[in-house]
Amino acid sequence: MLEKICVYCGSSPGKRTYYRDGARKLAKLFVQKDIELVYGGASVGVMGALADGVLEAGGRVTGIIPEDLVRKEVAHNKLTDLHVVASMHERKAQMADLSDAFIALPGGLGTLEELFEIVTWSQLGLHRKPIGLINVSGYYDQLASFLDHAVAEQFVKIEHRNLLMIEKDPEELISNFENYKAPDTEKWISSDST
Template structure:
C-alpha cells in the first residue's frame, strides 16, 4: 500500500477527541510511509489531518471539485492538489489514487463516501480495504445498525465484515496490511444458502 484515502468532516466536531484521532491517524500514516489522499480542504478535521501529515514530513494529496475551490476552502500547501469538475469525478480520482479507505468522524458527505467505496468493494469493483476509525465511540450507533442489517438478512455477513471498525489507527492499519478481499456472492436466490 502506498496511499490511504481518508474521509472526514469539514467541521471540527464537538469533541477534541476527534482532532486527537485525526492527529493520531496522521502520525500512523507517516510512520508507515503511507500517503494521505483526502478531499483537499483546509478546514475542519480535513485541514487538521492534512496539516498534521505535512508537519510530520508526510505526503498529502488533495482532490477538490472546482465549485468548492471557488469557495476558497482549498488547502494551498499540499504535496499535490487535483481540481476536478464534479463531486463524482473527485470521488473516482480519490479512489483511483488510494489503496484503502478510512472514515474519521464526519457528517453526511463522510458517510456517503465511505458507503460508496464499501459498496464498490461488495460489488467487486475493487479489492481494497475499507474501515471506520471509531474515535470516542463515534461510530458505535452505526455499527449496531449495520449488524442489524445482517440480522435482518439485507447484508451478508461476509460483506459486513469487509467494513472494518477499530478504535485506534494502528489497529485499523494493521488489519489493512493483512486484508484479503473475501469472495462472497452478492445475490442468492430464495431457498439457496
C-alpha cells in the same frame, strides 16, 4: 503494500476536540509508515487537522476537490499535490483510483456517502481494497449497531458487513489492512426481489 490511503472525514471540526486529535494521531501513523494521504483537499475541520498533521510531520498529501467546493471547503494550498476536478463523481473516482485502502474518520453525510459508496463498490467486486472506520471516542458505535441489525434482518450479508473493519486504534486498523485478504464478495440478489 499500502503506499496511499484515502481518508474520508468531516470538513467540520465536530463538537469535541478529540475528533481532530484522532485525525492527528492517524496523521502521525501515516508518516511513521511512509503512507501518503489521499483526501478531499480542504484546509478546515477534521480534514484540515489530518492534512496539517501529515504535512507537519514531513509526510505527503494529495487533495482532490471539486471546483464548486474550492471556496466553500477552503482548499488547502500547502499540499504536496492538489487536484481541482469538475464534479463530486470525478473526485470520488480519482480518490478511489489513487488509493490502496480507505478509512473513515468522524464526519457527516458526505463522509458517510463516500464510505458507503466505496463499500458498495467492494461488495460488487469493483475493487478489492481494505476499508475501515476509526471509531474515535465511540462516534461510530450506533452505525456499527445498525449494520449488525441490517445483517440480523437479512438486508446485508455477513460477508458484506465484514468488508468494513471498525477499530478504535488506528495502528490496529492499519495492521488489519496490512494483513487483509479480500473475500469473494459476489453480490447476491434474492429470487423474490422485484
